[in-house]
Amino acid sequence: MNTLVILAALVPLVLCAKHPSRPVGVVSRSSEMVKFGTLCKGNPANKPRGCDKFGCGNYGARRDGRKRKHLGLDISCSDGDTVLTPFDVNISGLARPYKNNKNPAINDGVGLSGQGLCFKLFYVKPAKTSGMLRKGEQVGTMLPMQKVYPGIGSHVHVQMCDLSDPTKYF
Numbered sequence: 725m726n727t728l729v730i731l732a733a734l735v736p737l738v739l740c741a742k743h744p745s746r747p748v749g750v751v752s753r754s755s756e757m758v759k760f761g762t763l764c765k766g767n768p769a770n771k772p773r774g775c776d777k778f779g780c781g782n783y784g785a786r787r788d789g790r791k792r793k794h795l796g797l798d799i800s801c802s803d804g805d806t807v808l809t810p811f812d813v814n815i816s817g818l819a820r821p822y823k824n825n826k827n828p829a830i831n832d833g834v835g836l837s838g839q840g841l842c843f844k845l846f847y848v849k850p851a852k853t854s855g856m857l858r859k860g861e862q863v864g865t866m867l868p869m870q871k872v873y874p875g876i877g878s879h880v881h882v883q884m885c886d887l888s889d890p891t892k893y894f
């Protein structure tokens with residue numbers, strides 16, 4: 725009988741241990757659990773852009789000296805690579821990185837929503853600008869970033885619509 729009591733006490737512990745990162749009893753944080761699937765076909769693990777002579781790819785990195793902060797996260801992507809949807813999404817339309825059309829060759833992107841997140845992918849030629857796509861479908865093509873910034877680590881820029889840090893989703 726003592727054995728039974730000990731077993732009954734252990735079962736919940738074992739169940740918890742299966743999901744160590746998931747706080748027990750918290751159900752309303754589902755959007756924080758969201759993880760982006762592969763964005764660029766040639767970069768299945770979503771390896772981020774590091775630093776190069778043009779700057780660093782992390783959220784909050786300096787831009788224009790100290791005038792601006794980088795408000796997105798850069799994910800490595802080769803020019804011309806196929807850009808995929810990270811999960812099921814709705815397409816909200818075109819999203820241009822440069823308001824002044826400074827670099828027309830790469831001034832394209834797409835707005836997406838899904839999993840409770842609203843975000844934009846910059847430097848991508850969209851395959852379409854409305855409708856829905858399933859996870860892993862082609863949402864566009866990486867634009868020729870090397871032509872504009874030779875030697876940069878070519879990348880897709882991921883920016884949340886509320887300008888918050890997307891790093892936790894990767």
Ligand SMILES: *[C@@H]1O[C@H](CO)[C@@H](O)[C@H](O)[C@H]1NC(C)=O
Binds near residue numbers: 812814838839856
């Ligand atoms: C796309 O939008 C429709 C209509 O608002 C909604 O029902 C659906 O859940 C959305 N899909 C995704 C992946 O968010």
